[in-house]
Amino acid sequence: MKVDVLLGLQWGDEGKGKLVDFITPNYDIIARFQGGANAGHTLIFDGKKYVLHLIPSGIFRNNCINIIGAGVVIDPIALVEEIKTLEEIGVDVRSKLKISKRAHLILPTHRILDKVSELDKGDAKIGSTLKGIGPTYMDKTGRNGIRIGDINNDLNSKYQSLKDKHYLIMDRHQKTLQELDYYSTVTEEETKWFESIEFLKSFDFIDSEYYINKALKERKTVLAEGAQGSLLDVDYGTYPFVTSSSTTVSGVCSGLGVPPHAIGNVTGIFKAYTTRVGSGPFPTELDNEIGKKIRKIGSEFGATTGRPRRCGWLDLPALKYSCMINGVTELNIMKLDILSEFETIKVCVGYNVDGEFYKDTIPFDVSVPIEPIYVELKGWNKDISDCKVFEELPKEAKDYIAFIQLETNCPITRVSVGPDRLQTIMR
Ligand code: GDP
Ligand code: IMO
Ligand code: MG
Numbered sequence: 001m002k003v004d005v006l007l008g009l010q011w012g013d014e015g016k017g018k019l020v021d022f023i024t025p026n027y028d029i030i031a032r033f034q035g036g037a038n039a040g041h042t043l044i045f046d047g048k049k050y051v052l053h054l055i056p057s058g059i060f061r062n063n064c065i066n067i068i069g070a071g072v073v074i075d076p077i078a079l080v081e082e083i084k085t086l087e088e089i090g091v092d093v094r095s096k097l098k099i100s101k102r103a104h105l106i107l108p109t110h111r112i113l114d115k116v117s118e119l120d121k122g123d124a125k126i127g128s129t130l131k132g133i134g135p136t137y138m139d140k141t142g143r144n145g146i147r148i149g150d151i152n153n154d155l156n157s158k159y160q161s162l163k164d165k166h167y168l169i170m171d172r173h174q175k176t177l178q179e180l181d182y183y184s185t186v187t188e189e190e191t192k193w194f195e196s197i198e199f200l201k202s203f204d205f206i207d208s209e210y211y212i213n214k215a216l217k218e219r220k221t222v223l224a225e226g227a228q229g230s231l232l233d234v235d236y237g238t239y240p241f242v243t244s245s246s247t248t249v250s251g252v253c254s255g256l257g258v259p260p261h262a263i264g265n266v267t268g269i270f271k272a273y274t275t276r277v278g279s280g281p282f283p284t285e286l287d288n289e290i291g292k293k294i295r296k297i298g299s300e301f302g303a304t305t306g307r308p309r310r311c312g313w314l315d316l317p318a319l320k321y322s323c324m325i326n327g328v329t330e331l332n333i334m335k336l337d338i339l340s341e342f343e344t345i346k347v348c349v350g351y352n353v354d355g356e357f358y359k360d361t362i363p364f365d366v367s368v369p370i371e372p373i374y375v376e377l378k379g380w381n382k383d384i385s386d387c388k389v390f391e392e393l394p395k396e397a398k399d400y401i402a403f404i405q406l407e408t409n410c411p412i413t414r415v416s417v418g419p420d421r422l423q424t425i426m427r
Pocket of ligand 3: 012013033039040041042303304
């Protein structure tokens with residue numbers, strides 16, 4: 001078997017959590033491969049809303065193993081809080097969750113460094129979620145990090161104990177903070193960190209690369225759940241306004257330890273419009289009444305930070321770029337219902353960059369002045385949130401979908417018309 005992938009094609013919050021939860025019954029294993037608690041994946045079913053940050057979105061379904069893969073960075077405090085919240089409502093997390101020994105740990109000082117780095121950048125700040133993601137990946141690639149597998153090896157380690165390692169890193173962090181004129185005492189958080197580590201010791205730490213490759217050999221089905229979106233990828237996103245991990249399909253290979261030929265279907269998901277939270281270029285942003293209307297109808301506020309999301313029309317050059325990078329085999333369109341109250345809907349089909357036209361590609365730097373070239377399509381102007389099958393959708397909504405399919409040359413196989421698990425149309 002191969003690893004199917006579901007990932008976001010825009011700047012995150014496309015609705016990945018909703019869809020992963022929806023398709024989990026088709027899978028034996030759901031695995032997160034990158035990112036951390038900067039993600040906020042919302043699931044709604046049976047009239048209740050749940051937001052997951054580190055735990056894969058298959059956790060509510062039975063008979064499915066959820067893996068936090070090697071490429072993820074884990075804040076033990078956040079993970080324990082998430083586990084406890086789920087256990088309180090009766091989810092058997094312990095039997096369904098496995099954690100890669102290779103996943104790196106976020107320390108309280110990583111979060112402080114994140115905050116101070118943003119303060120130091122001033123107006124040029126990234127708009128980070130301040131979860132410590134960037135500094136932790138920096139320590140990982142700088143070969144200074146601690147992996148979660150280290151916490152159980154502690155007694156046997158011929159090198160350093162976890163506490164020694166922790167304080168060594170923390171001292172380095174404090175030096176950096178002092179250089180930035182920022183000294184911090186984190187005693188309370190440190191205590192909480194070590195308590196969370198103790199709590200996690202009884203969880204199942206696995207060699208996830210062996211676990212997943214073996215599962216594939218045994219013909220088990222595996223879905224890799226992306227976090228963030230392709231335009232936030234550290235290499236291919238709108239650098240430097242990106243996150244610090246590989247959010248694209250290549251992140252699945254490195255983050256789960258599977259070879260490229262083990263990648264199967266790649267489902268790319270996108271909103272029927274575009275949103276972005278945090279700083280950075282956004283060519284189709286609508287800093288006007290239309291943008292406000294989309295935000296209001298779409299409840300576009302961050303699931304992790306509560307910040308208002310910036311809103312704009314669908315950007316096809318950017319979508320095509322993401323399809324290419326990821327080798328997307330099928331598309332799923334989300335939040336189509338949010339466009340139901342618009343007489344006409346614009347779609348960006350090209351960029352004019354100082355007289356140079358882009359249609360199928362995007363320029364190296366999208367922070368330069370870009371005039372989006374729009375086509376205007378007729379809206380459907382009626383509620384579609386109860387539509388159960390594709391045929392029930394109004395003609396104009398079907399035309400909108402057909403237009404995107406034609407432009408991207410990729411089939412749209414699911415249409416989401418509401419936040420609930422059931423408000424999903426299969427084609
Ligand atoms: P994720 O990070 O990609 O999982 O997305 P988020 O959960 O951060 O943001 C998506 C938001 O849109 C959540 O509040 C979802 O409940 C909601 N949502 C998802 N799909 C739909 C849809 O088709 N229609 C509407 N109205 N809301 C949706
Ligand atoms: P999900 O998985 C939307 C954005 C932040 C910031 C930039 C860097 O829910 O789609 P970081 O905290 O990683 O240092 O922030 O990336 N960002 C997200 N935006 N959805 C997310 O995750 C995001 N995770 C990070 O707003 O601009
Ligand atoms: Mg989100």
